[in-house]
Amino acid sequence: MRRWVSTGIAVLLMLVSYRAIAADCISPDQLHVESINKHFKQERYLAGMTSPLVSEGDLKVDGTKISWHMKTPFDLDTIITPEEITQSIDGGPAQPVGGDTGNLGATIAKLFAGLLQGRWKDLESFFYIKRAPISMGGIWKISLQAIDPKLQDVFGEIDVEGCMDVSTIQVTHKSGDHEVISFDSGSAAAP
Amino acid sequence: MRLRFGVPLLLLVVILFSSAFLAFSIRNKHPIDTDILALLPANQSDPALAAALGRLSQIASSQIAFAIEGGDPAMRAEAAADLTSRLNQTGIFRSTTDDGVALWSWLFSHRTDLLCPADRRLLERGEGSVVTHDALLKWYSPFGISNSKLLQSDPLLLTPRLMSCFVRFAGVRRPEKAIIVSGRIEDSVFRIDVQDKVVGALDGWQKRWSASGLTAFRAGAIFHAAYGAASARIQMSLITLATGAAILIIYFLIFGTIRPALLAVLSIGSCLAVGCSTSLLLFDHIHVMVIVFATALIGMVVDYSTYYLITGVAYPQGSITERRRSIFRPLTIGMVTSVGAFLALIGSPISAFRQIAVLGGVGLFFAWALALYLLPFVEGKWRKQTRFARTVPVYIDRFLTIEPRPRHAIAIFGLITLAAVVAWNKGAVLDDVRSFQKPSTELASEEKQVREVTGFKTPGAFFLVTGKSSDEAISHEEALLDAIEQATDGKTVTSIAASQFSPSRQRGDEQAKLISENLLGPELARLLKQVGKAPGSSYDETAGEAKLPDFIADLRGKTSQEYWSAVPVSAPIAELPATLRSGPNWRLVDPASEYSQLLRHYRWNASIGLVGAAILTGLILVLVYQRISALWMLLPTCLAMIATPCLLSLLGVPYSFFSAMGLFLVVGAGVDYSVFQWEKRGTDSHWTRLGITLAAAMTCTSLGLLGLSSVFPVASFGLTVALGIFLSLILSPLVNLGISSRHRKEHRV
Numbered sequence: 001m002r003r004w005v006s007t008g009i010a011v012l013l014m015l016v017s018y019r020a021i022a023a024d025c026i027s028p029d030q031l032h033v034e035s036i037n038k039h040f041k042q043e044r045y046l047a048g049m050t051s052p053l054v055s056e057g058d059l060k061v062d063g064t065k066i067s068w069h070m071k072t073p074f075d076l077d078t079i080i081t082p083e084e085i086t087q088s089i090d091g092g093p094a095q096p097v098g099g100d101t102g103n104l105g106a107t108i109a110k111l112f113a114g115l116l117q118g119r120w121k122d123l124e125s126f127f128y129i130k131r132a133p134i135s136m137g138g139i140w141k142i143s144l145q146a147i148d149p150k151l152q153d154v155f156g157e158i159d160v161e162g163c164m165d166v167s168t169i170q171v172t173h174k175s176g177d178h179e180v181i182s183f184d185s186g187s188a189a190a191p
Numbered sequence: 192m193r194l195r196f197g198v199p200l201l202l203l204v205v206i207l208f209s210s211a212f213l214a215f216s217i218r219n220k221h222p223i224d225t226d227i228l229a230l231l232p233a234n235q236s237d238p239a240l241a242a243a244l245g246r247l248s249q250i251a252s253s254q255i256a257f258a259i260e261g262g263d264p265a266m267r268a269e270a271a272a273d274l275t276s277r278l279n280q281t282g283i284f285r286s287t288t289d290d291g292v293a294l295w296s297w298l299f300s301h302r303t304d305l306l307c308p309a310d311r312r313l314l315e316r317g318e319g320s321v322v323t324h325d326a327l328l329k330w331y332s333p334f335g336i337s338n339s340k341l342l343q344s345d346p347l348l349l350t351p352r353l354m355s356c357f358v359r360f361a362g363v364r365r366p367e368k369a370i371i372v373s374g375r376i377e378d379s380v381f382r383i384d385v386q387d388k389v390v391g392a393l394d395g396w397q398k399r400w401s402a403s404g405l406t407a408f409r410a411g412a413i414f415h416a417a418y419g420a421a422s423a424r425i426q427m428s429l430i431t432l433a434t435g436a437a438i439l440i441i442y443f444l445i446f447g448t449i450r451p452a453l454l455a456v457l458s459i460g461s462c463l464a465v466g467c468s469t470s471l472l473l474f475d476h477i478h479v480m481v482i483v484f485a486t487a488l489i490g491m492v493v494d495y496s497t498y499y500l501i502t503g504v505a506y507p508q509g510s511i512t513e514r515r516r517s518i519f520r521p522l523t524i525g526m527v528t529s530v531g532a533f534l535a536l537i538g539s540p541i542s543a544f545r546q547i548a549v550l551g552g553v554g555l556f557f558a559w560a561l562a563l564y565l566l567p568f569v570e571g572k573w574r575k576q577t578r579f580a581r582t583v584p585v586y587i588d589r590f591l592t593i594e595p596r597p598r599h600a601i602a603i604f605g606l607i608t609l610a611a612v613v614a615w616n617k618g619a620v621l622d623d624v625r626s627f628q629k630p631s632t633e634l635a636s637e638e639k640q641v642r643e644v645t646g647f648k649t650p651g652a653f654f655l656v657t658g659k660s661s662d663e664a665i666s667h668e669e670a671l672l673d674a675i676e677q678a679t680d681g682k683t684v685t686s687i688a689a690s691q692f693s694p695s696r697q698r699g700d701e702q703a704k705l706i707s708e709n710l711l712g713p714e715l716a717r718l719l720k721q722v723g724k725a726p727g728s729s730y731d732e733t734a735g736e737a738k739l740p741d742f743i744a745d746l747r748g749k750t751s752q753e754y755w756s757a758v759p760v761s762a763p764i765a766e767l768p769a770t771l772r773s774g775p776n777w778r779l780v781d782p783a784s785e786y787s788q789l790l791r792h793y794r795w796n797a798s799i800g801l802v803g804a805a806i807l808t809g810l811i812l813v814l815v816y817q818r819i820s821a822l823w824m825l826l827p828t829c830l831a832m833i834a835t836p837c838l839l840s841l842l843g844v845p846y847s848f849f850s851a852m853g854l855f856l857v858v859g860a861g862v863d864y865s866v867f868q869w870e871k872r873g874t875d876s877h878w879t880r881l882g883i884t885l886a887a888a889m890t891c892t893s894l895g896l897l898g899l900s901s902v903f904p905v906a907s908f909g910l911t912v913a914l915g916i917f918l919s920l921i922l923s924p925l926v927n928l929g930i931s932s933r934h935r936k937e938h939r940v
């Protein structure tokens with residue numbers, strides 16, 4: 001009898017702990033992050049190349065301003081705002097990128113910030129959004145496909161994976177090239 | 192006998208052939224041109240400038256853009272694809288994306304001999320490593336455009352580097368609100384069939400999508416041209432209806448039967464068919480405003496039928512020969528002076544006026560021939576005079592038979608001089624082409640909407656560069672770009688320059704050497720090693736025989752004497768340094784002020800030419816009548832010629848080149864009334880006076896209605912001729928001053 005009781009308690013504890021573990025992940029719709037400060041690792045897989053191009057650095061998101069600071073193999077800080085994209089090389093002064101590409105930059109900035117901050121509603125203006133079925137509290141996955149053919153060329157198909165916040169973004173291009181950007185745990189502040 | 196029926200038969204054959212040719216041309220050749228700029232003069236003293244103005248205007252007018260708003264993004268994307276597909280089906284649309292692909296192919300195939308100016312300086316300083324470093328940063332950057340294909344063929348990313356240097360990206364400012372469909376029309380947007388195709392595609396799209404709440408805002412000259420053509424159709428209908436109604440009513444009242452009115456209408460149709468088909472034989476296209484003028488010509492053409500048919504009322508017992516003889520001389524002199532006035536327009540620098548010259552000259556000659564040689568055989572029997580026909584000449588006679596004294600003439604002359612002085616001081620002239628047409632408010636508002644979303648803007652000013660050979664013109668353009676860079680500290684003031692994409696032989700060789708020796712040689716292997724790719728011959732591959740995209744090639748041209756190229760300016764002219772206004776082989780051209788200056792120049796020339804036209808008409812009169820006193824017939828017309836622009840100016844219609852063109856017709860056609868007054872003076876000629884009054888009334892009605900046109904050149908031309916003709920008629924009694932008292936007595940007797 002005591003064995004049954006202890007087995008029952010153990011099972012109960014296991015169930016409780018499983019639920020407790022599983023409940024660590026929030027639903028993607030609950031993801032509302034205003035600012036992010038994370039370390040990223042980007043791997044670019046290009047067809048015909050045996051090893052990926054790997055870069056690492058820090059990502060900071062503050063409202064609509066994104067700082068993508070690659071530190072290795074080069075020091076390049078790309079600041080994306082709705083108005084423009086600037087780059088600063090080796091800590092030098094920020095220079096606007098690509099002449100009049102500010103318009104495209106503004107679009108990219110909005111989209112990228114939307115991805116990281118979980119603004120799915122805003123992203124619906126640009127992407128067909130498909131949510132994979134998730135078990136309660138489990139890791140969630142969302143696929144995005146650009147509506148505009150021009151944006152399809154830039155983004156291809158995007159798969160976002162996360163738990164409490166976005167942990168991995170995979171961008172697959174039409175050519176078969178793909179990029180995997182993974183974020184380690186950093187800080188994410190709710191609005 | 193043979194002659195008696197030979198001429199009418201010949202006239203019938205000409206009418207039949209002309210009508211068939213006209214119908215065939217309109218159906219198969221779509222010959223109507225609706226370009227408002229075709230109403231502006233070409234610069235005959237500078238062929239390169241004239242060619243460049245024409246080409247830039249063509250480039251600007253071919254642009255087309257739609258901003259699709261409403262619905263959700265997915266719906267907008269589907270609607271944009273549908274609109275693109277419908278436009279592609281017209282076979283005359285080329286989307287901006289296609290141009291981008293063509294440009295990429297060209298830059299890719301020339302990536303080893305083209306350089307951005309900044310990169311050229313880098314390589315000249317031996318700093319090719321900067322280009323390599325930039326490429327490496329792009330290979331590692333997020334969401335870059337670099338891909339595996341470029342890694343094989345352009346690892347230094349020279350093609351995208353050239354694209355971002357030379358091409359200003361036209362993005363969508365509010366992508367969450369609108370999607371853009373843009374491109375260019377590869378046929379003349381001023382042809383009505385081309386407009387119908389594009390408007391038809393848009394109508395089909397609207398039928399499908401407007402119910403879903405989507406709206407396509409339009410931008411492009413094609414829509415303004417279609418609007419202008421639609422306005423012209425309304426004007427033509429209005430003028431035709433009003434003049435037609437006036438003819439029917441007046442003819443019915445005078446002749447008491449519908450037959451003369453129907454004959455007059457057939458006569459008008461025949462003259463216009465012959466005039467239009469002759470114009471089409473001589474010109475590839477005829478301007479829509481020439482067609483509008485043709486409808487206004489109804490009022491002048493019908494004069495000849497009126498003169499002849501009135502003789503039936505005046506001399507019901509007279510034979511055809513007697514009636515014809517009674518009006519032959521004044522009618523022929525009137526025809527010769529009117530046709531002469533039209534032919535004077537052949538010297539005009541504006542193609543549309545040359546077309547009017549042919550149409551008007553041939554049309555009036557044919558009207559004269561029909562009235563004298565065909566109408567007599569089809570007019571039928573004459574009935575008794577109507578009450579209206581008996582009453583009206585009495586009132587007309589009261590005025591037109593006035594025998595003015597010299598003091599009356601002095602008073603009229605004084606009044607006209609006063610009007611001229613006031614008009615000279617208070618009146619205005621108009622040479623500014625920007626004021627010539629009021630655009631549709633609906634289209635202007637839609638264009639503003641598209642501009643807000645895309646920054647879509649039609650180019651204005653440009654630099655015109657010339658050279659004795661193609662390569663020399665390109666070298667001069669390169670020198671201009673260097674000068675611009677120096678004067679503006681590298682600020683972007685031009686939108687696109689063909690020499691950047693297709694340089695001179697010398698510049699191309701220099702750049703190829705720089706790229707080979709200072710970039711590919713020392714840097715390529717280093718970059719490939721860094722990204723982990725085996726060394727290879729990445730830059731041996733070309734994209735085959737890439738063609739210089741049309742939108743760049745169109746910026747160059749050749750006249751019989753020299754080669755030219757145009758570099759469109761993207762900055763406001765006022766912001767350009769004064770040193771750039773002109774150089775040894777280039778000059779800054781502002782099309783609007785260029786056309787305005789030309790019009791000012793031609794306005795003066797045409798005004799001086801009017802004096803010549805009056806002298807020529809005077810010589811004809813003296814030659815025909817063999818006496819110097821015949822010049823009295825010119826007095827009313829000369830006074831009308833001076834008074835017309837003065838009065839119109841005081842009424843708020845500024846004097847312009849187009850007023851002067853109208854006055855040429857006043858000289859030629861206005862003198863007709865004086866000729867009839869001179870020929871048919873005396874109380875027994877009241878039927879003649881009725882004829883000239885009706886003729887003038889119909890001319891004034893049809894040409895005066897042109898005054899309602901929204902196109903200033905047309906309105907100005909029509910009002911000038913209408914008022915000039917009216918004044919010529921009411922001043923025609925002044926010819927009596929030239930008749931001696933002995934002659935007067937003879938006539939009274």
